Structures are given as C-alpha cells and as structure tokens.
Amino acid sequence: MxxxxxxVLSGVAVxxxxxxxxxxxxxRATYALAASFVAVxxxxxxxxxxxxxxxxxxxxxxxxxxxxxxxxxxxGMNPALMPMSMVHDKRWAxxxxxxxxxxxxxxxxxxxxxxxxxxxxDDLTAAVGEAIMxxxxxxxxxxxxxxxxxxxxxxxxxxPSGRYARLGDHLGRRTAPARDPEGAGR
Amino acid sequence: xxLETVLLVAAALFCxxxxxxxxxxxxxxxxxxxxxxxxxxxLAAAGFWWFxxxxxxxxxxxxxxxxxxxxxxxxxxxxxxxxxxxxxSDMTDMATDLSR
Numbered sequence: 001m002x003x004x005x006x007x008v009l010s011g012v013a014v015x016x017x018x019x020x021x022x023x024x025x026x027x028r029a030t031y032a033l034a035a036s037f038v039a040v041x042x043x044x045x046x047x048x049x050x051x052x053x054x055x056x057x058x059x060x061x062x063x064x065x066x067x068x069x070x071x072x073x074x075x076g077m078n079p080a081l082m083p084m085s086m087v088h089d090k091r092w093a094x095x096x097x098x099x100x101x102x103x104x105x106x107x108x109x110x111x112x113x114x115x116x117x118x119x120x121x122d123d124l125t126a127a128v129g130e131a132i133m134x135x136x137x138x139x140x141x142x143x144x145x146x147x148x149x150x151x152x153x154x155x156x157x158x159x160p161s162g163r164y165a166r167l168g169d170h171l172g173r174r175t176a177p178a179r180d181p182e183g184a185g186r
Numbered sequence: 187x188x189l190e191t192v193l194l195v196a197a198a199l200f201c202x203x204x205x206x207x208x209x210x211x212x213x214x215x216x217x218x219x220x221x222x223x224x225x226x227x228x229l230a231a232a233g234f235w236w237f238x239x240x241x242x243x244x245x246x247x248x249x250x251x252x253x254x255x256x257x258x259x260x261x262x263x264x265x266x267x268x269x270x271x272x273x274x275s276d277m278t279d280m281a282t283d284l285s286r
Contacts, residue, residue, distance in 0.1 A: 006187040010195040013229075017202040017222050026215065033218050036199070040229050046187070047236040052248050056228065059252070063259055070263060071214055086211040088279065093209035101201040108193035113238065120240035131242035132249070139246055143253050150257045157264035160271060 002046055009046075013039035026071045034064035051125040192233030200226030211277050213269060217262040224255045 016036035020029045037060035044053030087093075121127035132140045203222025210216050228251055235244030269281055 003187050006191075010191075013225070014195060014198045014202065017199050017225070020218055020222065021202070021206045021210070021215075026212070029215065029218065033221060036222065037225055040199070040225050043229060044232050047232050049232060049235075049245065049248070052232070052245060052252070056252060059256065063256075066263070067214060067218075067259075070266065086215070086277070087209045088211055090209050093205050096208055097201040097205035100204055101197055104197035104200065105194055108190050108197060113189050116237055117239050118241055120236075121242065124242075124245065127242045128245040128249070131246050136243065136246045139250060143250065146257065147253065150260050154260045154264035157261075158267040 006043060006046055009039045009043045012036070013043070027068055030064050030068045030071065033067075034060055037061075037064075048120060048124050051128060189233055189237035192237070193230055196226040196230035196233065198226070199223075199229060211279055213262070213266045213278055213281075216278060217259065217266075220258055220262075221255065224251065224258070227251055228255075 013036045016032045016039065019032035020036070023029050023032060038057050041053045041056035041060065044056060200223050203219045203224075203226060206219025206222060207216055208219070210219060228248065231244065231248050231251055235248065273280055
C-alpha cells in the first residue's frame, strides 16, 4: 500500500513540476508548483516525518498564495487568462537538465548504498524537538539570526525609501521635506 | 519504495527545476525553478534519512533545507520588488548588470 501511495505521490509531484513550465499562464504554474510541494510533503509522511511533512505542506500553500499575488502585482494583468511563453536558451536548458538527470540517476542506481544503521525513534516529532533544543541547538541558534537578517534584508530591498531618505540627517523632525524622487540629498 | 526509487524521483524534480531556473525569463518563474530544485533536495534528504541513518540529525538537516527555501523565497520577492520599482521590469534579461 505504501508503495502504491509513494508512486502516486511521485507521479503527481513530477507531473506538477513539469506542468509549472508547460502550462500557459503563471497562475496555473503557481498552483502546479503548490501541488508538487503538497505531494512531496505527503510523501514525507510515508517516512514517518509528520512534523516536517505538515510544515512543508502548510508553508508551501501560503507561499504559493503570496506568489500568485506577486504575479498579479507585477504582471499588470490577470495572469490566469493571459497565455505566455517567456523562455530563453530553451534547448541548452533542456540539455543541461537531461544531462544532470542522467548523472544523478546513475549515482542513485549504481552506488552500493549501505544498509540501514539504527532504527527511528518511537516519536520522531519529539526526537527532532529534543535535538534542536538539546545537542543541535547551535543549528537553531544559527538559523534564527539568518531568518531575522532575511526579514531586514528583504524589507531594505523592497521599501522604496527609508527614514534617512525621507528626513535627511535630521531624523528627529516631525515633517519631511518636500517630496524628492531622489530623497533628501541621498 | 526503495532508496533508489526515492532518489530517482528526487533527481527528476531537481532537473525539472534546473530546466526552469535556466530557461525562464521572468524572475518569479526562475524562483519557481529554484523551489522545485529544493523540493527534490528535500525528498532526497528524507530518503537518505529513512533508508540509511534514521537518527534525529537528519531531521535537523531537513529543517535547515526548508529554512533555506524560505530565505530564498523572501529574498527573491525582495529582489523582484526592487527590480520592478527601479526598472519597471520583472525580466532577468533586463537585469544583467547591477548599476542603474
């Protein structure tokens, strides 16, 4: 039964992945990518990875919803109704992808993988929780500032101007000088 | 379901994403290609973890990969916003240099 579910989910994941770049609208591509991620997230459940599988599914659904909004913002049209094909170097990209698949598939099939060492814990979610709050805490201590730095960096990139651009050197004053496209002398 | 089959599916996902990341012109579509590549990495890492060494370390590594995916998306959206504001474009071909 697990084998059948795995093959169905694998088929959905790969077919949805191909659909991302073959459907003729970006909105459909977004939903195809979401389907691919949901299939992989559900496949993680077959490995008893309940926590990671569920956060993958939940995170990707939210992320794809945000991505659809971005497309509508930037494309300036209804992307679901506008067929388009915007590619370059298609033949070269196809060759690179096929060559990479041959190399990876050869490695997967030809490498003599060792036998399984050890058994999974009874409660895998508790095990990962204890790991990141115990002997793997350094990983979480590294990931946390990276995520915070990402928030700051993304805001710096996305905001049209910061307070220095609006107020110049006098950050204490209440009103900004006349609007200048270049900012207050910056 | 064996390690080999899991890795083959993961390789297929990775390579479809690679095709998209190389061939697409729209920044958001390039990000979709990168996402698909990381999707393949997640599946391969889960397969390695389950079939070789099912200890908590592997789950922590998977968490790091998923974090990398979120960072990539957040920065990608930030760059797409900046690109659209400064050049009225969301195409990679119009952003081949860093200066204005």
